[in-house]
Amino acid sequence: MNHTSEPPRTRVVVAGGGTAGWIAAAAIVRQLGPLVDVTLVESDEIGTVGVGESTIPTARSFHAFLGIDEAAFVRATQATFKLGIAFENWRQVGDRYFHPFGSVGRSVAIADFQHFWLEAQARGFGGAYGDYSLEQQAAGAGLFGHDEQHSLAYAYHLDATAYARFLRTLAEPWGVRRVEGRIERVERDGKGGNIAALVLASGERIAGDIFIDCTGFRALLTEGALGTGFEDWSEWLSTDRALAVQTETVAPPVPYTRAIAHDAGWRWQIPLQKRTGNGLVYSSAHMSDDEAHATLIGALDGRPLFEPRPLRFRSGMRRKAWNRNCIALGLAAGFIEPLESTSIHLIMNAVIRLIQLFPFRGDDHVALAARFNAQSRHEWEHVRDFIILHYHVTQRDDSPFWRDCARMTIPDSLAERIALFANTAGAWQGQDDLFRIDSWVSVMLGQGVEPRAHHRIARIIKEEELQTSFADLSRGIASTMRALPRHCDFLARYCPADG
Secondary structure (H helix, E strand, O other): OOOOOOOOOEEEEEEOOHHHHHHHHHHHHHHHHHHEEEEEEEOOOOOOOOOOEEOOOHHHHHHHHHOOOHHHHHHHOOOEEEOEEEEEOOOOOOOEEEEEOOOOOOOOOOOOHHHHHHHHHHOOOOOOHHHHOHHHHHHHHOEOOOOOOOOOOOEEEEOHHHHHHHHHHHHHHHOOEEEEOOEEEEEEOOOOOOEEEEEEOOOOEEEOOEEEEOOHHHOHHHHHHOOOOEEEOOOOOOOOEEEEEEEEOOOOOOOOEEEEEEOOEEEEEEEOOOEEEEEEEEOOOOOOHHHHHHHHHHHOOOOEOOOOEEEEOOOEEEOOOEEOOEEEOHHHOEEOOHHHOOHHHHHHHHHHHHHHOOOOOOOOHHHHHHHHHHHHHHHHHHHHHHHHHHHHOOOOOOOHHHHHHHHOOOOHHHHHHHHHHHHHOOOOOOOOOOOOHHHHHHHHHHHOOOOOOOOOHHHHOOHHHHHHHHHHHHHHHHHHHHHOOEHHHHHHHHOOOOO
């Protein structure tokens, strides 16, 4: 008996291309290579949603995971660098705060930096919380650089359509087979109810063992074929429409995203190397489509390159991310509105989780799916709570939308976080949480939550010692800033966009 024969490869079928499809296909073939056959089915007839995307620093780890050359990626996707998000008009009209990447100040084992900063405030010095974020200070000055001396935490702004094309140029040589065609129907196994194959309009049948649904909001596999069900979060996140448009660039790109609140939602400004991504997110219950169009057009800095594209959505998630032999990714898995740029992160993290829990033939798919779904739910609910925080904690009462946001009942998990911070300045990050303590503190303070108390250990420190510590932090940031080039100069030298 021959015990050395290789087990059959697991056949992975990715339904749909776009950012989600090509991230999944590229990562699975890159990591599992000889153990899988990966086929991606997409149709050139069906456009993708991607018009311009903003990411968070975890994208860099994912690219390292795949061995992607950063400069090549930046050139191919017209990318720029991102040090955080500027929030304008959120707490009040005319107010502005920054949510930076990276750590703020310096924490100790017993208490995080905000406790010492609050003590300094109580003693009449210390400046603003964001003064102790290198990323916030560099962003405000339009600076960026990375080498051994410059340890900035950063992410990217990119053209999502170009990103999918770039990933395809990597994935096909790695072994992904792309099939052009429109999915006509999903064929299920009569005995177990699993998905057996995709049947294309051409009549071609693509059989597989594992199916990854990247068909966008249509969710052809997980919802259309399997009826997984959707958990609606619009009671907390009432924005349900968006308009997106790209404009000519009128100024050098800044190294941050702008999120500017308006009467019924917010709008974004995402600078790429050769153009700027713009969009307006709004609640259709509080603003008409015509009003939204006029608001967006009236706010553009440069000439629009096409008519704004409409997008309708509901915030929420599938009841199961992994149902039977189908794993939903991207918009097929659900949608949390794009305020903190988490969409691509949720795709990347789900793909890594899938590779870690990969269902090879003969494995216990039920146990793997249960673990995958539990982790997915925790991750999505954590992100959901962080987004709700921006809307709920506000002093705006100038429109029905903002009054509704301030009055709404929020999830207990978020209410607990707000209460802890408001009462004690405490914040925490769980093992699988995406947003760090620094992020929660930046947004809580930025939205106007003023803690009534902080950890008393900060009171023990002599005033001179506390002042010296804060002065040292400021000097360190100023020293690094002096060595940083302008963001636009760094782009021109390191990775100018192709074409």
